[in-house]
Amino acid sequence: MSATVSPVTAQAQEQRGTVTSAYTLFLGTWQIGAYFWIAVATITVAVAYVIDRWGDLESSTGDGFLGSAPAFLGVMGLIMPPSILTLHVVGGATRRSLFRGTIVAAVGLGITFALLGAIGMLVESLVLDALDLPTVTLDAHLYDSSGDFFGIWLSWSLSGLSYFLGGAAIAFGYYRWGALLGTVQTIGVVLLVLGADMLMGGGPSPQVLGGVESLSAVLLVPLSLLASAVVALILYLTLRDIPLKGNPASS
Amino acid sequence: MTTPYGAELTDVTVRYGRRTDEAALDHVSFTVRPGTITGLLGRNGAGKSTALSLLASLRRPTSGTVLVNGVDPFEDAVVMAGVQLVRESGDILGDTSINETLGYYDELRPHWDGDYARALLDQFDVDPRTTPAKLSRGKKSALGCIVGLASRAPLTIFDESYLGMDAPSRYAFYDALLDDYTDHPRTIVVSSHLIEEVERLFEDVVMLHRGRTLVSETADALRNRAVSVVGPSSAVSKLADDHRVLATRNLGGTTQLTLEGSLEPAEIALARDAGIEIARVSIQDLFIHLSQEPDPMKEDAR
Amino acid sequence: MFDGPEPIYIQIADQIRAQIVSGDLPEESQVMSTTQYATTFRINPATAAKAFAILVDEGLIEKRRGLGMFVAVGAHDRLVKERRDTYLERVFRPAVEQADLLGIPRSELIAYLDEHPETLPAPRVAEGETR
Numbered sequence: 001m002s003a004t005v006s007p008v009t010a011q012a013q014e015q016r017g018t019v020t021s022a023y024t025l026f027l028g029t030w031q032i033g034a035y036f037w038i039a040v041a042t043i044t045v046a047v048a049y050v051i052d053r054w055g056d057l058e059s060s061t062g063d064g065f066l067g068s069a070p071a072f073l074g075v076m077g078l079i080m081p082p083s084i085l086t087l088h089v090v091g092g093a094t095r096r097s098l099f100r101g102t103i104v105a106a107v108g109l110g111i112t113f114a115l116l117g118a119i120g121m122l123v124e125s126l127v128l129d130a131l132d133l134p135t136v137t138l139d140a141h142l143y144d145s146s147g148d149f150f151g152i153w154l155s156w157s158l159s160g161l162s163y164f165l166g167g168a169a170i171a172f173g174y175y176r177w178g179a180l181l182g183t184v185q186t187i188g189v190v191l192l193v194l195g196a197d198m199l200m201g202g203g204p205s206p207q208v209l210g211g212v213e214s215l216s217a218v219l220l221v222p223l224s225l226l227a228s229a230v231v232a233l234i235l236y237l238t239l240r241d242i243p244l245k246g247n248p249a250s251s
Numbered sequence: 252m253t254t255p256y257g258a259e260l261t262d263v264t265v266r267y268g269r270r271t272d273e274a275a276l277d278h279v280s281f282t283v284r285p286g287t288i289t290g291l292l293g294r295n296g297a298g299k300s301t302a303l304s305l306l307a308s309l310r311r312p313t314s315g316t317v318l319v320n321g322v323d324p325f326e327d328a329v330v331m332a333g334v335q336l337v338r339e340s341g342d343i344l345g346d347t348s349i350n351e352t353l354g355y356y357d358e359l360r361p362h363w364d365g366d367y368a369r370a371l372l373d374q375f376d377v378d379p380r381t382t383p384a385k386l387s388r389g390k391k392s393a394l395g396c397i398v399g400l401a402s403r404a405p406l407t408i409f410d411e412s413y414l415g416m417d418a419p420s421r422y423a424f425y426d427a428l429l430d431d432y433t434d435h436p437r438t439i440v441v442s443s444h445l446i447e448e449v450e451r452l453f454e455d456v457v458m459l460h461r462g463r464t465l466v467s468e469t470a471d472a473l474r475n476r477a478v479s480v481v482g483p484s485s486a487v488s489k490l491a492d493d494h495r496v497l498a499t500r501n502l503g504g505t506t507q508l509t510l511e512g513s514l515e516p517a518e519i520a521l522a523r524d525a526g527i528e529i530a531r532v533s534i535q536d537l538f539i540h541l542s543q544e545p546d547p548m549k550e551d552a553r
Numbered sequence: 554m555f556d557g558p559e560p561i562y563i564q565i566a567d568q569i570r571a572q573i574v575s576g577d578l579p580e581e582s583q584v585m586s587t588t589q590y591a592t593t594f595r596i597n598p599a600t601a602a603k604a605f606a607i608l609v610d611e612g613l614i615e616k617r618r619g620l621g622m623f624v625a626v627g628a629h630d631r632l633v634k635e636r637r638d639t640y641l642e643r644v645f646r647p648a649v650e651q652a653d654l655l656g657i658p659r660s661e662l663i664a665y666l667d668e669h670p671e672t673l674p675a676p677r678v679a680e681g682e683t684r
Contacts, residue, residue, distance in 0.1 A: 008333070024355065087352065090336055092335065094326045096326060422595075429591050432598070451595055453597060
């Protein structure tokens with residue numbers, strides 16, 4: 001053991017790594033996310049207008065478009081954490097702190113993206129109400145109208161969290177295990193993330209879990225969190241001692 | 252003030268592929284003494300980058316022990332914070348401004364000196380507002396060197412990191428390195444194949460060849476391994492009787508020999524009388540001789 | 554610089570000794586610091602430090618705490634005396650032997666010395682030491 005009295009403590013250093021990576025992931029995702037919101041808000045309004053003009057608007061359009069925020073976070077989860085992996089470790093921070101930073105960022109992004117989405121939905125409900133149009137949302141389990149602010153916020157937060165973690169777990173899975181095992185990991189993660197999403201009434205075929213609609217939020221929320229926790233565990237096992245790719249220039 | 256980190260590889264093997272792939276490092280051992288500037292030399296594919304990536308905790312060895320500052324550096328928050336590896340590819344955020352990349356290092360590195368980084372950016376004419384992707388190869392290399400210097404890490408490693416720079420920039424880097432090294436003592440490892448330019452900077456030298464350790468000793472000891480003599484062929488060949496000849500070059504009646512070992516004072520006197528010129532063999536030449544021999548250390552390696 | 558057969562630190566020490574003998578580094582003048590030496594000649598600071606350690610051991614230069622390295626009082630005279638003592642053996646004898654080898658008669662050597670006046674106007678040595 002070295003007799004060095006170092007001013008650098010492990011705890012402080014882990015915290016630096018966690019905070020720096022979380023901050024970078026959060027901010028970077030929001031920078032790109034700004035364009036996402038402009039796009040989906042425009043589409044929400046445009047589609048509502050078109051349907052109302054040439055047909056009957058029977059439900060909220062925001063639920064589909066603004067509600068794609070968790071899926072967008074899934075894409076960002078694929079892109080962002082792997083993009084800082086090398087810089088993070090070469091910068092002298094541990095993989096552990098990147099894992100923690102990714103969790104913190106996923107929670108923060110899930111909550112803030114869902115918040116903005118819920119606000120958008122609230123605005124939609126006010127406008128639709130004023131126009132005497134229906135604000136009803138279909139399939140969702142924790143809310144049934146675009147004015148159901150807290151239900152939407154909670155529901156999309158949970159989905160956003162699992163999507164971002166899932167994206168990261170898939171990307172690191174391919175980075176670490178290669179094409180074959182990476183795909184195996186992807187299948188597992190996709191099942192978990194879609195499962196979590198379907199608990200909220202989202203996903204490709206919400207009807208499959210339609211039965212759980214009768215379950216109370218008291219059960220849906222912890223189940224969704226459990227699925228995210230399993231995805232986080234997979235992410236941790238992938239990341240904790242991930243070998244970094246070499247210098248492409250030499251051996 | 253931080254204490255420079257030493258580093259030690261003991262019997263380290265690294266295999267990238269599965270099963271029978273040739274090992275990138277094959278039972279390699281060497282020591283980097285704390286506070287030295289150590290040169291890591293080897294031909295392309297000798298395993299230099301692999302060895303350095305172990306010190307920087309980019310990966311774990313397949314077998315063997317890696318120690319930095321006396322402990323296994325892998326996922327050790329304190330030790331990793333004290334090791335800065337600079338690779339030629341540069342470890343940067345390619346699509347955002349250089350300021351953001353430097354900001355990331357600043358946040359993570361306990362001893363980062365932002366003022367020094369800015370001064371170096373200025374000196375090497377790198378605009379921190381552009382993205383690294385837009386930089387020329389030379390400027391990209393310079394950016395890596397700036398990260399390496401400004402991190403002030405107790406173990407700082409430059410892995411071929413300045414090869415993209417032109418000669419004036421490289422010399423400016425060597426000067427900055429020496430300046431900062433004397434002001435802020437730390438351990439510096441430099442890997443390069445432009446040996447001639449940097450060999451005088453080295454206190455210690457490690458040579459790798461085909462994944463094995465060829466040399467791990469002080470630069471002075473290494474330089475004493477061979478001597479070059481030039482003079483009348485007959486006189487020169489007499490000297491060769493007591494030494495192993497590493498290289499021969501005939502230039503008419505004059506012969507230049509590279510002899511293993513060093514000459515005794517008596518031999519030196521004799522040689523001078525015979526009009527033989529004695530010169531040191533550069534580390535570059537020693538490296539060429541040593542790395543051309545099939546496998547000089549094979550027998551003693553195990 | 555420093556391309557001789559000896560290790561670099563020996564060559565650095567030799568160079569500084571030569572500068573002391575020639576008067577380029579007068580007594581009590583400051584010698585370049587290890588750092589300056591290292592950066593000027595792009596050599597490892599430890600190499601320069603090794604050279605200085607030799608010269609300090611020999612009493613030719615001395616460390617003044619916080620100020621740097623200075624040429625010691627008496628260093629010049631000591632070096633000159635040492636070199637004089639060994640000059641004939643070290644420098645002149647090989648030259649004469651070479652002349653013998655080539656068949657140059659002693660008379661020619663003496664004539665050569667007579668024809669070539671001393672290069673320095675007056676020897677830079679303390680009085681009483683001239684032979």
